[in-house]
Amino acid sequence: MLMHKEFSNPTTIVGAAGYLGLIGSTKLGGTTRHREKELIYAQGDEAGDIYIVEYGCVRVSRITPEGRRLVTGFYFAGQVFGFETGGERQCYAETLEYSGTRRLQLDDRDLANPLIAEMLFGYLESIHQHLLVLGTQNSIERVAAFLVGIADRREDGSNKARLPMSRCDIADHLGLTLETVSRAIHRLQVLKLITLVGAREVILLDRTALIELGA
Amino acid sequence: MLMHKEFSNPTTIVGAAGYLGLIGSTKLGGTTRHREKELIYAQGDEAGDIYIVEYGCVRVSRITPEGRRLVTGFYFAGQVFGFETGGERQCYAETLEYSGTRRLQLDDRDLANPLIAEMLFGYLESIHQHLLVLGTQNSIERVAAFLVGIADRREDGSNKARLPMSRCDIADHLGLTLETVSRAIHRLQVLKLITLVGAREVILLDRTALIELGA
DNA sequence: CGTGCTCTTGAGTCAAATCAATTATTGTGG
DNA sequence: CCACAATAATTGATTTGACTCAAGAGCACG
Structure with a gap:
């Protein structure tokens, strides 16, 4: 439907590429700074806008009626989060560390903007990938795919993955x-x-093998 | 972002409501009839258009490089399928029984059409629900949620679920x-x-309990 | 009325969950 | 700066839910 997306990377969400084109838009807010573990939005809040991570990391999660939690995604610098259906948000967004985000006000017509559409379709693709992981992979494959996905989102092309999130x-x-x-x-x-390297950083020694495991 | 969606139903995909407003659009093709087990599109085909089920049932699935399969969804009369990212389709769409579909040509600007946007966001919500199922539920909860989801998509409000798909x-x-x-x-x-009732039809005796299980 | 599917059912195995310590790490106040 | 508390992560032992393998049973179709 839109531009082609690289497929070697199982968990890239939405790149910064589209975002750059929005600088100057009246609907793009300034940077909001958040402390560690700060709530950006909660279930029940009004949906509609999306957010761009400037720096830091955001965790988006959803709680089931029985109290079980699904973390739908982790978002790093340059990534977009907050796409949601309906009038009310079903997810919580919280920072995992000191972070900066910018809010982008959206209305229906903005979907026609190719930059916005690319973000949305990138998000769609990322959920699809997540589904594939949850539906078909075993524990070691899941973790391998996860680590590769995190490492791929670093701005520098290094083979490291920083893990601001807990094992839980x-x-x-x-x-x-x-x-x-x-x-x-x-x-x-x-x-x-x-x-x-400590508990919260990993170096990928054999990315190819990891991708194969997590493919 | 758009209109509110009912939440009692865990797996409703995209209703027929939006579709009706498109009748008369030059981009909405006529009904194509398919035999059982006919391929509508395959991985590698050009993405872009979406399809509406007139009658019958369509299965959309995706195969991993290792040959494992994830069925991303089943689509019944009135539902829309085929939303995909990128230039190439990653999924296969096949009919499970004698079915009729209509193709709807989409380009970027169509996303601004509220009817199309509603379909897309409905689809997004359905994937999210599927993620929740795969990420948090055990086998009996998954099957309960699945059956309720199928039953909810019947046009008549009966407590039956017809299962044109196999156990596999x-x-x-x-x-x-x-x-x-x-x-x-x-x-x-x-x-x-x-x-x-046979192997391919179930009657839901206690929908509330089933929803609670599969919630 | 077989023949081939699909579905069910059973027995045994295994991967991941659970339960339970122990060992880092991180943070705090003296 | 260090002792100590609190939190997070690892590791071990055990249980269990789902998978695998293997027969049968039910149905649909020629």
Whole structure:
């Protein structure tokens, strides 16, 4: 429907490319600074606008009536989040660290803007990828795909993935438990596919093998 | 972002409401008739247009590089399918029974049409719901949610769900095996929440309890 | 009225969940 | 700056829900 998207990367969400073209738009707000663990919006808030991450990291999640949580995504610098249906938001958006975001007011006609449409379709593609992960992959494949996805979103092209989110956040994103995530990371280390630098940073030693695992 | 969507129903995709307003549009093609198991589009085909089911049922699925399959959705009369990112389709669409579909040509500007936008956001919401199912629910909850979702899409308001898809299709939709689906259906019968009429039709005896299970 | 599907059912296995410590890390006040 | 509390992550032991493998049963169709 729109421009072609690279497919080597399983979890790229929405790049900054489109965003640049919006600078100067009257509907693009200034940068809002958030402390760690700050709520950007909650379930029940009015939906409609979207947000662009300037720096830092945002976690978007959804709670089921039974209290189970699904983390629908993590968004880093240059990425867009907040696309939602209906009048009310069904998700919570919270910062995981000191972050800056800009709000972009949207109305129906903005969807005709190719930049906005690209963002929306990029988001659609990312959910589809997430579905594929949750529907077909085992724990080690899920974690491998996750790490590659995070690393791919770094602005520098380095083989590192910074993890501002907890093991529990990762688990709730991948439909696993935090213990299983921890064990999968351990196994990837034993397989010499990654190295841990502390608990919150990983170096991808064999990206190809990781992509193959998580494909 | 757009109009409010009912939330009692976990798997409604895109209703026929929007479609009616498009009758007369030059871009809406005539009805194409398909035999059972006919391919409507394949991975690699050019993306861009969407389809409306007139009657029958369409299965949309995606195959991973390792050959695993995810059925992303089933579409019945009045529903829209075929929203995809990028130049090439990543999914296969096939009829499960004798069906009729109409193609709707889309270009970027059509997204500004509220009817089209509603369809797109309805689709977005349905994927989100599917994610929630795959990310948080166990086998019996998944099957319960699935059956309620199918029943909700009947035009008559009856508590029946017709299942033109096989157990294997359901399994690949829910991230389970066909045996597990069969056992879950059996357990729902024992719990007196459903009755089977043959293998391909179920009557929902306690929709509330089913929704609670699958919520 | 077979023949081939699909679906069901059973038995055994295995991957991930659960339960339970233990070991980093991080943060705080003395 | 260090001791200590609090939080997060790892690791181990055990359980369990879903998968796998393997027969049968039910149905649809020629």
